[in-house]
Amino acid sequence: MSSRFPQFELQGTLQKFVDDLFETIFSTAHRGSALPLAIKYMFDFLDEQADKHSISDSDVRHTWKSNCLPLRFWVNVIKNPQFVFDIHKNSITDACLSVVAQTFMDSCSTSEHKLGKDSPSNKLLYAKDIPNYKNWVERYYSDISRMPAISDQDMSAYLAEQSRLHANQFNSMSALHEIYSYIVKYKDEILSALERDEQARRQRLRSKLEQVIDTMALSS
Secondary structure, eight states: OOTTHHHHHHHHHHHHHHHHHHHHHTOSSTTSSOOOHHHHHHHHHHHHHHHHTTOOOHHHHHHHHHHHTIIIIIHHHHHOGGGTSSOOOOHHHHHHHHHHHHHHHHHHOOSOOOOOTTSOHHHHTTTTTHHHHHHHHHHHHHHHHTSOOOOHHHHHHHHHHHHHHTTTTSOHHHHHHHHHHHHHHTHHHHHHHHHHOHHHHHTTHHHHHHHHHHHHHHHO
16 A cells, blocks of 8 residues: 555545644634734734835735744644644654645745646645635734734733743743853844844843843853
């Protein structure tokens, strides 16, 4: 029996579940819980940056949003459920999840995929469904853009509350060390960016970061 058999079995068996998954991810209403404030705040930030740099190409904005959430987070969860659940992923399951993940990535793309009889099976299986999935993605981004803006104060309060709720679940010192390692590597670029940004200048973020770097340098 061909090794491609599990992939072809996938569509008929799991079509409804794949549809439900995609609709839940790309929906602001049919998700069982409110859209996290961070998503709205992040997408608005990307739109603001596009406006700031006079980027009017809607495909660029779409790609930014896809790269920062669906393709960075959800694809990893779909392809690697063992990151979240205590399960074993065998080779057949891996092949099936690869098809779903590839379909998910194609649904987020703004490019048109021309397929033929020689195209890979993982591209052909959901070819007829991808236009509909793409509409869901576009609707999702559009719905979020029309939601009320999240103020900096509300976002800060939300993050503070999340930190409080999960205070004992993460190693904050380890996280801070990872951030500091990144800052040291790109120190000049970050300091220059803070100097150019008006809001960062008002909060004297460059001076504060330089103090942190100096303190860490003395203690090391």
